[in-house]
Amino acid sequence: MSTDVTAKTPAPAPPGGSGSATGEGLLGLVLSGLRRNMRQYGMLIALGLIVVLFAIWTDGDLLLPRNVSNLVLQNSYILILAIGMMLVIIAGHIDLSVGSLTAFVGAFAAVLTVQHGLAWPIALVLCLLVGAVAGSIQGFLIAYLGIPSFIVTLAGMLLFRGLTEILLEGQTLGPFPDGLQKMGNGFLPEAGPSTNYHNLTLLLGLVLIAAVVWQEVQGRRRQQEFALDVLPGRLFLLKLVALVAAILTLTMLLASYKGAPIVLIILGVLVVGYGYVMRNAVFGRHIYAIGGNLPAAKLSGVKDKKVTFYVFLNMGVLAALAGLVVAARLNAASPKAGVNFELEAIASSFIGGASMSGGVGTVLGAIIGGLVLGVLNNGMNLLSVGTDWQQVIKGLALLVAVGFDVWNKRKSGS
């Protein structure tokens, strides 16, 4: 996946370490880098452990190409929501309305395409627009009228759920036109000569690897140009190899089944885009600033109200997108769609390193958090654990993840 490219941690280069790296020193460097970024890597390691454990318990079923593909499809909408939720939480707010909003947008899409036969691309645009409007109304109330986000979005949660039922008159509506269905269930089309693998997916993977390597090398060169500390050569190489291996593995897994799901590509674009915005754009910086210390941000000239407004508007659009994906995947709009999605998205963000008080978190973190929950879900399904125990275990996972974070922070005395 391309996620590692954009949301990497700010060059944790130990100064002057490049010359002295011996074989043992390399390991030391890796360890010290890890220690320095416990927050970032802690959850990544936990995710790795969970994957390995479930792979063993399910005799490898977890990592079968078909199941990996399923895992992506099952969790895509939560991950989309988690990205937006991460921004909201970093800004120091919360959004409880996204589950209901996904349902509402799904219903709206069904009414447009199924009942009125509107062309699906137009319906898609209209749906995203509805999400934007819903988000901006909530954002306006929160940012400019100063009503707490918890209250506004709690109201939104009730309101959109009710509107969904009104819109659908309590019925389930479907099926959707083919184009829209593809958003939830589709894969990249077959092309080229017949190999045992999915050609376009392979091609995409290779392009991605090339892009990642180019990006990393370019970045390193620029850092050197500015005479800044860079990652020591060996460590940099190790990082590149790890990145390439990760992308290659995922590509091969997907290519040996039906290929890359379309929703994975949407998700990839979102992760890269939002990772870039949160790290490199002025807007992203301002979100961290208002969440980290609102009075200080105000006194630094950050237009806090405007930033808050756009964070919620954005959440609305992403909720609409998630709503379309859910509806497309189920191939029907249901009044009961999206129940508890907001809680899963919030849990993903906190497992992924967000802080209750705001100012902390990364897009990649939200994805990792979402995947932890997703793999738990999927793995327990494979092991036929009942939904009752699944909930218990997911609750414990949230507690352990955040508890570890709190403990880790207290230990380092900050």
Next chain:
Amino acid sequence: MAGPVLEMRSIVKTFPGVKALSDVSLTVRQGEVHAICGENGAGKSTLMKVLSGVHPHGSYEGEILFEGEICRFKDIRASEHHGIVIIHQELALVPYLSLAENIFLGNEHARRGLINWNDTLRHATELLRRVGLDEHPETRVADIGVGKQQLVEIAKALSKSVKLLILDEPTAALNDEDSGQLLDLILELKNQGITSIIISHKLGEIRRVADSVTIIRDGKSIETLDVKAKETSEERIIAGMVGRDLDHRFPERTPHEGQEGAAPALEIRNWTVHHPIDQQRKVVDDVSIQVRRGEIVGIAGLMGAGRTELAMSVFGRTYGRYAGGTVLKDGKEIRTKTVPEAVGHGIAYVTEDRKHYGLNLIDTINRNISLTALGKVARRGIVDEHEERQVSEGYRTSMNIKAPTVFEPVGKLSGGNQQKVVLSKWIFAGPDVLILDEPTRGIDVGAKYEIYTVIDRLAAQGKAVVFISSELPELLGMCDRIYTMAAGRLTGEVPRAEATQEVLMRHMTKDKEVTR
């Protein structure tokens, strides 16, 4: 004359990195009103926190004798149990509970966890009458003014059968009428046999109520004077408060008078601001000041003088309610209604409270420095991280910020280094006018010198600097001209040649009657 009720002997209290009290002794006689005065940061409040158990026994050295017994208070409850009650500057009332509920908070008239409302209300009415507050005990605290709230605090103290009442700057937030009423009450309580300690720097007030005054300076008790004695004039008290030698060191600095004739870089005219909640109260009252390019202009004043409030309200109306006045930059009137407008006109305000208003403590040095002027390292809304890092590395070197890399979280730095980050951030914004609010508060001597050097360099570059400080030697060492403020008004303007600590302190302690 009555014997001592309280003796504090050789109290030493150290905070990490700072010695707040280095040797303080205090003797308070039975039934007197004892004033404690000293400059901001002299250690008055710390001493009272030691006495009341906020800083528990064991966290300080020295001993406390109350009514002849050695006391080792482990918390506030322990000291209250002995009849010592402290009323802090920030009132500790719960706004949405009634007066009666507040008076007996933590001390309820209850049996088996159930409150006896009849007893509560009857007793509360009695106490309110005793402090002269004509309000129903079921009124909410939020619905009465600050002056009356102060009286509720005293009623609360009385409910605990107080023997020694400590008031920390009780009139700082009150208007004249409320102040008068409060001081009368203190005298009335004295007649009832209650001993009081009152922390204040309003000399008129001290003369009115106190029997004796102990002066604290730089964490040491200097002397105790009999207020009623003839030789204890206000000048005498001022001399005690400021009488320290100028042992701080400042960079050599040639005074800039600024160019005559040229319009001042920043001019504030007739600036008036009301308190954000109590809208009757003028926090800044008709203040006019100006500062030229290359000039360092000081603003001196004690707690509650309105210096920070003036600065913040000018800087994007970030404090209080604007009630009149104009701001001119280089002779032209400008709008500074929002922070971006003020910054856009080349004004920077470096806050006195860097932890709350200056820095995002959980973020890195790098990102804190670039925040105000992100546009300078960004193109079309995208930050160039390499350039950003280069900029902040530059400040880390030039400002001598002690940190291994610029990716260190600011919260982990010492106070002095945090201050350097705040300064870097605003210097990077490239302002023409810098308003520095207590830029050396809470940092060690070495770092202070570095900060002075930076300020001097800024002025030499032709920037106009407004320097707000409570440390008079620092103002005398750095400024070309010093304004003094008291109770929201400008009370003096002293050129460098005429400025001494005594002159400034006299202007800073002017009461209303004196200025008229």
